[in-house]
Amino acid sequence: MTVGDGRPERIPINAPSIGPDELAAVQRVLGSGWIGTGPECDRFERELADHLGGVEVVCTSSCTAAIEIAVDHLGLPPGSRVGVPAWTHPATALPAALSGATVVLLDVDPDTLQLSTESLAGAIDEGLDLLIPVHFAGRPLDRAILDRARSAGIPIVEDAAHAFGASDADGPVAGRGSVAAAFSFHATKNLTTGEGGALATTDPELAAFARTHRHHGLDEDAWSRQRSGRWSAGDILQPGRKANLPDTLAAIGRVQLRSFADRQEHRRNLVTRYRGHLSTLEGASFVPATPGPGDADHLAVVVLDPGVDRDRVVEHLESAGISTGLHYTPLHHLTWFREHAVVGPSGLAACDDLARRALTLPLHARLREADVDDVCQQLAAAVGPSGGR
Ligand SMILES: Cc1ncc(COP(=O)(O)O)c(C=O)c1O
Incomplete structure (x- = not known):
């Protein structure tokens, strides 16, 4: 539909x-x-x-x-x-x-x-x-x-x-x-x-x-x-x-x-479009911020600014018909790893922070550039003053 x-x-x-x-x-x-x-x-x-x-x-x-x-x-x-x-x-x-x-x-x-x-x-x-x-x-x-x-x-x-x-x-x-x-x-x-x-x-x-x-x-x-x-x-x-x-x-x-090369080219265009929209948006940043020549462009991950309520952003996007995901729940937040794995000497501060702030947006070869525009528009509304804060 x-x-x-x-x-x-x-x-x-x-x-x-x-x-x-x-x-x-x-x-x-x-x-x-x-x-x-x-x-x-x-x-x-x-x-x-x-x-x-x-x-x-x-x-x-x-x-x-x-x-x-x-x-x-x-x-x-x-x-x-x-x-x-x-x-x-x-x-x-x-x-x-x-x-x-x-x-x-x-x-x-x-x-x-x-x-x-x-x-x-x-x-x-x-x-x-x-x-x-x-x-x-x-x-x-x-x-x-x-x-x-x-x-x-x-x-x-x-x-x-x-x-x-x-x-x-x-x-x-x-x-x-x-x-x-x-x-x-x-x-x-x-x-x-x-x-x-x-x-x-x-x-x-x-x-x-x-x-x-x-x-x-x-x-x-x-x-x-x-x-x-x-x-x-x-x-x-x-x-x-x-x-x-x-x-x-x-x-x-x-x-x-x-047909792989054609789909990859399309993904690259979508990711470029995401980066273009999000480079000027306050409240969320595309990660990594700049493209790499050898990227396979598999996921569109954003990190929300501290203070943005991720649950409210997800709810807003959901009500606009846009699915989101999380890549990932860090391993030490999962029971078996918490109980059995050891943490390296530098700790896991970045993972703990990302666990609260990361969000994955739609990215796949059937997505249209207009869909990316729509996702970014809804994201901007969600992280704006009356949205996710
Ligand atoms: C980083 C990473 N490693 C491994 C896997 C496992 O892949 P598979 O389902 O093909 O075993 C996944 C699955 O999505 C993944 O994202």
Whole structure:
């Protein structure tokens, strides 16, 4: 349903771009006689590897599974300490928590919402065995973070859930200079398969491990057996996970990859428009304030000025038919992490402040520039004197 000038009655915070090509691709696979993980997933992996350039790609059932596989491969000894930013989805930290490691929560830079260098430096001094930083909102990680961890000999697994399409001076974010990058193709992501993910790495041994590990650790997956015509149930040399991406979903990803550049360009235009409106607004700031050349523009996050009542802003936008969200509730505000994780030496003051002031606005490839104008107009009314204060 639309109102007035074609604006949808409700502007969702997120919406997948699924069209006839995705539908046709799924139908083709459904009718092909093989709907598990097989040739379509192989093709998707090759196309992703071409897109990312010079890395191996192994598709998984999620970004979480890709992080788990990388953590499993590292084989952290008991008592290991794993640093993660507290401003993230729990999935960044849970694979380490489930491996028995101690999760060390680190603060973020309020200007980018990325892991702060000071917080990392203090944690390195106290000892870290692994770092899992997040390319928050698709802004590629600050090189200083990666260099600092690398020079201290700490392995890095990049949580690139938001960062498919992001690039830095070395090219597309893809696990170069780290153990691996883990992408998410979840329903809300810039490239979606509904649920899904991928591990990108320059380490052939990790890639081979991931291919086996995502199929329980079986030395031969079902598609290889079918293709070779061999009758065998396979052998397990090491216990693995069930974390494969079926061909039905890989088919969606292949179509999404072909149209990816156009959607990214549209996202960039929307984010530029948000920044333009909000640069002169008192009461809320777009974060990061300035664009980065390699941004994947995954989220539109604003930080409200101190004194603005966020609940009232959310209510105002809601009554105007505009959905909002929060990325994120910091991990130490969640019960398990509060009780079991440790806080890095620099504390979590920025995360605590952001927990009261951050707000996510709609951003997706089906949003129109006029919708952004409308969201910003309503936000201005909400944070103004008669609005959210
Ligand atoms: C930063 C971050 N890491 C990891 C994940 C988990 O992704 P997935 O659902 O593909 O496991 C998400 C999900 O949104 C996320 O935002």
